[in-house]
Amino acid sequence: xxxxxxxxxxxxxLIDHLTKNFEIHNAxxxxxxxxxxxVIDHFGKQTVITTDxxxxxxxxxxxxxxxxxxxxxxxxxxxxxxxxxxxxPTQLTMSxxxxxxxxxxxxxxxxxxxxxxxxxxxxxxxxxxxxxxxKGFIISVTAIGEVLPDKIVKRSTAxxxxxxxxxxxxxxxxxGLTLMxxxxxxxxxxxxxxxxxxxxSYVVGRLLKPEARKDIIDFFxxxxxxxxxxxxxxxxxxxxxxxLCKQSNLGCVIYEEKIPVSDESRKAAYKFGLDPTVCALNxxxxxxxxxxxxxxxxxxxxxxxxxxxxxYMTDPEEGCKLYTKGNNxxxxxxxxxxxxxx
Amino acid sequence: xxxxxxxxxxxxxLIDHLTKNFEIHNAxxxxxxxxxxxVIDHFGKQTVITTDxxxxxxxxxxxxxxxxxxxxxxxxxxxxxxxxxxxxPTQLTMSxxxxxxxxxxxxxxxxxxxxxxxxxxxxxxxxxxxxxxxKGFIISVTAIGEVLPDKIVKRSTAxxxxxxxxxxxxxxxxxGLTLMxxxxxxxxxxxxxxxxxxxxSYVVGRLLKPEARKDIIDFFxxxxxxxxxxxxxxxxxxxxxxxLCKQSNLGCVIYEEKIPVSDESRKAAYKFGLDPTVCALNxxxxxxxxxxxxxxxxxxxxxxxxxxxxxYMTDPEEGCKLYTKGNNxxxxxxxxxxxxxx
Numbered sequence: 216x217x218x219x220x221x222x223x224x225x226x227x228x229l230i231d232h233l234t235k236n237f238e239i240h241n242a243x244x245x246x247x248x249x250x251x252x253x254v255i256d257h258f259g260k261q262t263v264i265t266t267d268x269x270x271x272x273x274x275x276x277x278x279x280x281x282x283x284x285x286x287x288x289x290x291x292x293x294x295x296x297x298x299x300x301x302x303x304p305t306q307l308t309m310s311x312x313x314x315x316x317x318x319x320x321x322x323x324x325x326x327x328x329x330x331x332x333x334x335x336x337x338x339x340x341x342x343x344x345x346x347x348x349x350k351g352f353i354i355s356v357t358a359i360g361e362v363l364p365d366k367i368v369k370r371s372t373a374x375x376x377x378x379x380x381x382x383x384x385x386x387x388x389x390x391g392l393t394l395m396x397x398x399x400x401x402x403x404x405x406x407x408x409x410x411x412x413x414x415x416s417y418v419v420g421r422l423l424k425p426e427a428r429k430d431i432i433d434f435f436x437x438x439x440x441x442x443x444x445x446x447x448x449x450x451x452x453x454x455x456x457x458x459l460c461k462q463s464n465l466g467c468v469i470y471e472e473k474i475p476v477s478d479e480s481r482k483a484a485y486k487f488g489l490d491p492t493v494c495a496l497n498x499x500x501x502x503x504x505x506x507x508x509x510x511x512x513x514x515x516x517x518x519x520x521x522x523x524x525x526x527y528m529t530d531p532e533e534g535c536k537l538y539t540k541g542n543n544x545x546x547x548x549x550x551x552x553x554x555x556x557x
Numbered sequence: 558x559x560x561x562x563x564x565x566x567x568x569x570x571l572i573d574h575l576t577k578n579f580e581i582h583n584a585x586x587x588x589x590x591x592x593x594x595x596v597i598d599h600f601g602k603q604t605v606i607t608t609d610x611x612x613x614x615x616x617x618x619x620x621x622x623x624x625x626x627x628x629x630x631x632x633x634x635x636x637x638x639x640x641x642x643x644x645x646p647t648q649l650t651m652s653x654x655x656x657x658x659x660x661x662x663x664x665x666x667x668x669x670x671x672x673x674x675x676x677x678x679x680x681x682x683x684x685x686x687x688x689x690x691x692k693g694f695i696i697s698v699t700a701i702g703e704v705l706p707d708k709i710v711k712r713s714t715a716x717x718x719x720x721x722x723x724x725x726x727x728x729x730x731x732x733g734l735t736l737m738x739x740x741x742x743x744x745x746x747x748x749x750x751x752x753x754x755x756x757x758s759y760v761v762g763r764l765l766k767p768e769a770r771k772d773i774i775d776f777f778x779x780x781x782x783x784x785x786x787x788x789x790x791x792x793x794x795x796x797x798x799x800x801l802c803k804q805s806n807l808g809c810v811i812y813e814e815k816i817p818v819s820d821e822s823r824k825a826a827y828k829f830g831l832d833p834t835v836c837a838l839n840x841x842x843x844x845x846x847x848x849x850x851x852x853x854x855x856x857x858x859x860x861x862x863x864x865x866x867x868x869y870m871t872d873p874e875e876g877c878k879l880y881t882k883g884n885n886x887x888x889x890x891x892x893x894x895x896x897x898x899x
Contacts, residue, residue, distance in 0.1 A: 245603060249804070250712050251641035251788050252607035254704070261587060262604050265594035266684055266699055268652035272691045299593035310610035310697065342608055349614045355652065355697035357608055362596070370592050446593050462591070 218318035221345075229345055232319070233326045237333065237340045241305045243361065244339045253341035255306055260361040265296035271351035279395040282321055284423045285354075286328025292449070293358035294336055294427035295502045299447040300369070301432060302362035306341045307333060310355040312348035336429060366441065368506070373444035373463035377507035379526040380442075380516065382431045384475040385452060386491060389498025390483040391415075391422030397487075417479035425502040431521065438515050442506035452525075453496040453547050455505050457535055459528075463507075466533040469526035469547065472540050496537075496547075560660035563687075571687055574661075575668045579675065579682045583647045585703065586681045595683035597648055602703040607638035613693035621737040624663055626765045627696075628670025634791070635700035636678055636769035637844040641789040642711070643774060644704035648683045649675060652697040654690035678771060708783065710848070715786035715805035719849035721868040722784075722858065724773045726817040727794060728833060731840025732825040733757075733764030739829075759821035767844040773863065780857050784848035794867075795838040795889050797847050799877055801870075805849075808875040811868035811889065814882050838879075838889075 224232055234248055246254035255262065269289055271277060277285070290307060297304040309329055313322070322345070333340055338358070398410040412419060428447075435441065444463055448455050452474070460467050476484075476491045484491040507528055508516065516522045535547040566574055576590055588596035597604065611631055613619060619627070632649060639646040651671055655664070664687070675682055680700070740752040754761060777783065786805055790797050794816070802809050818826075818833045826833040849870055850858065858864045877889040 245706075246642075246709070246711060251638040252605045252644070252700075252702070254642065254644075254709055255604040255606060256706065257604070259601075262597040262599070262701075263594045264597060264606075264648070264650065264684065264699070264701060266650045266652055266686075266697065268654055268686065268688060268695065268697045270654045270688065270690050270695065273654065273689050296593040300588075300596065302594070306606070308606065308608045308699065310608055312610055312612045312615065312695075342606065344608075344610065346610060346612065347615050348612050350692050353610065353612065353654075353695055355608065355610045357606070357650065357699045358594075359604075359606060360594070364587075364598065367588070367596055369588060 217320055219320060221319050221322065224319070226345070233322060233345070234340060236330055239339050240337050241339050243305050244341055247339060247341045253306065253308070255359060257305070257361040261364050261367065263297050263300045263302040263360040263362055264357065265293055266355070266357040267293050269354040271353065276399070277352065278399055280423060282324040283328040286325040287332045288423065288425060289354045289356050290329055290332035291425050291427045292502060293356045294338065295447040295449070297358050297360035298427055298429060298432045299445055299504060300360070300362060301366050301435065301442065301445060302360040303432070304336055304338045304358050304360040306339045306359040308342040308357045309340060310343040310345070312346045312353040314348050314350055317352070336427065368442050368445040370444055370446050370459055371462040373459055373465055373507040373528050374509070375465055375528055375530060376510060377443050377528045378510060378513060378524050379456065379467060379469065379505065379507055379528065380522050380524050381448065381452060381475060381503055381505045382428050382521055383501070383503045384477040384480065385448065385501050385503060386476055386484070386494035386498045387418045387421030387480045388425065388500035389494050390480050390487070391418035391420070392500070393487055393489070394418060394483065395422065415483060417477060418483045422500065425500065427502060428504050431504050434519055440508070440512055440515050442508055445504060445506035448501045448503040448505050449499060451497040451499040452505055454549050457547060457549055459505065459507065460535050463528070464531055466529040466531050467526055467535050468529055469537050471537060473523060473525040475523040559662055561662060563661050563664065566661070575664060575687070576682060578672055581681050582679050583681050585647050586683055589681060589683045595648065595650070597701060599647070599703040603706050603709065605639050605642045605644040605702040605704055606699065607635055608697070608699040609635050611696040613695065618741070619694065620741055622765060624666040625670040628667040629674045630765065630767060631696045631698050632671055632674035633767050633769045634844060635698045636680065637789040637791070639700050639702035640769055640771060640774045641787055641846060642702070642704060643708050643777065643784065643787060644702040645774070646678055646680045646700050646702040648681045648701040650684040650699045651682060652685040652687070654688045654695040656690050656692055659694070678769065710784050710787040712786055712788050712801055713804040715801055715807055715849040715870050716851070717807055717870055717872060718852060719785050719870045720852060720855060720866050721798065721809060721811065721847065721849055721870065722864050722866050723790065723794060723817060723845055723847045724770050724863055725843070725845040726819040726822065727790065727843050727845060728818050728826070728836035728840045729760045729763030729822045730767065730842035731836050732822050732829070733760040733762070734842070735829055735831070736760060736825065737764065757825060759819060760825045764842065767842065769844060770846050773846050776861055782850070782854055782857050784850055787846060787848035790843045790845040790847050791841060793839040793841040794847055796891050799889060799891055801847065801849065802877050805870070806873055808871040808873050809868055809877050810871055811879050813879060815865060815867040817865040
């Protein structure tokens with residue numbers, strides 16, 4: 216691979232180079248890259264802001280994460296938080312610090328992923344910077360979105376009896392991670408062995424190229440649905456549903472058999488000797504949405520195959536329970552359901 | 558010093574602990590810490606956003622930067638960018654990643670500095686997170702502010718003939734840095750030698766505890782002043798005035814004798830054998846404001862001793878010139894005026 220030293224361009228040349236393909240799509244972007252700050256006008260809507268700091272070796276492993284996917288994912292995990300407020304993302308700032316082991320071509324790959332993610336979701340890159348680090352790759356993203364004041368959906372507003380729903384399927388990203396960590400270990404022990412990823416593209420994709428669920432928020436808008444509470448599934452639903460319960464001061468019942476797990480994830484789990492339900496409950500990084508819905512709205516979602524009803528909210532005294540396929544009842548814990556209690 | 562392991566608190570316990578003293582001051586803060594994202598409503602004003610990523614060993618040296626000052630400064634450098642748009646800061650997100658060499662007491666010190674800075678400027682901490690790093694201290698700050706649409710001041714809107722003004726005095730932070738780097742070197746060579754900082758508190762303070770110039774923005778508001786262009790002085794005015802000129806498509810004349818340098822900075826410069834003007838032009842990190850003003854507004858600023866007129870904008874063909882005390886003329890370059898041409 217070609218290598219151009221970043222220092223050759225200078226700080227401002229570098230920013231120009233990296234952002235030259237980014238165009239402004241939103242009327243709300245008043246001032247973009249090139250001033251002390253960006254200026255945004257959401258014209259009567261409210262502004263949603265979320266931020267993430269991602270550190271190499273802690274949040275991602277470049278041994279099996281292509282830089283283009285990393286740029287894409289760094290954007291997606293932040294957009295997911297904006298959608299989780301029932302808001303539409305509009306702007307993004309992206310700052311990175313990199314050690315001198317990366318050349319300009321590596322940065323270009325990273326920004327290509329950022330660009331694709333921004334284009335797909337109609338988001339404008341309005342700021343950020345690029346600096347050095349002594350070690351590793353550090354990414355800081357802030358995503359900004361807009362929402363009508365009466366459409367914001369928080370975590371704390373679920374009601375007793377509301378249905379608990381999730382989008383897509385769960386556990387795939389964790390199984391992708393398990394697979395990549397296994398292949399990494401094999402490779403480190405014997406670099407001649409080629410990775411065995413056959414038939415595993417689904418779980419690998421779930422890990423390396425998550426999709427923030429804009430489609431679900433669009434579906435809510437089109438079908439006049441307002442969830443009573445919502446958050447994104449980043450730590451595994453057992454942890455996330457506990458947040459919804461705690462912040463709404465309620466309990467819940469979740470049915471194991473209702474938890475959506477893809478066939479590919481199920482197969483991968485069996486291959487690794489793991490329980491698919493445990494992976495779905497505790498896995499994390501799925502970037503799906505978990506939300507609660509008034510029972511009266513149930514008919515509005517039945518035709519959407521991307522939404523599963525997995526349980527309902529209860530009085531806080533009833534605690535947070537998982538009903539298993541075998542009709543056992545377990546307390547849901549922050550580390551998720553302990554499969555070894557069976 | 559006592560040391561509590563951060564892991565003892567857990568992620569959410571840690572966030573609760575670090576943010577427990579922060580109160581909400583702004584009506585514009587609709588949703589704060591604890592949801593997927595913060596929600597802000599600037600009620601007809603526009604929203605200003607700026608972000609900075611600060612990496613230990615690149616942007617700061619913990620050998621001579623107390624953590625409380627670091628927290629304070631990390632906030633200030635971002636507020637400075639908000640003021641540079643003629644806007645008022647309202648919210649802040651703060652994310653940090655730290656290696657396990659830091660205990661909870663160190664984090665508390667850092668957040669105390671963040672708290673003091675936020676309180677002083679009436680800014681609400683609305684988000685962020687705390688995670689691990691393999692090495693060093695990484696800080697990511699996003700500052701959010703508000704401004705009436707017709708009050709935004711950009712870099713690109715200066716006019717020919719406008720006066721060039723700066724707030725405060727320049728070069729102090731660079732001299733503080735020079736002093737601390739000298740003391741660090743002496744200490745590393747001989748740890749028994751105590752640092753010699755006598756009479757140097759001004760330049761040390763300029764480095765370690767910069768003040769974002771809210772007072773200047775308040776003065777503009779009170780005296781009905783709208784600069785034609787503005788930015789903050791973070792890279793040294795020679796570099797910054799070139800940005801104003803380039804973005805406004807103009808040239809400029811700067812008078813060496815008009816550049817404000819404090820007596821303390823002048824003394825420190827002579828002590829190190831440096832030219833005070835070179836320090837002021839190229840030093841950086843002063844976090845003052847540089848702005849242009851219609852000549853008709855000159856009378857409005859004469860009574861403010863914190864504002865100096867240092868030159869004026871010219872046609873672009875005339876280039877960017879420094880007129881020295883000795884009546885020589887030099888081109889201003891991005892590295893600032895080259896003292897060795899004399």
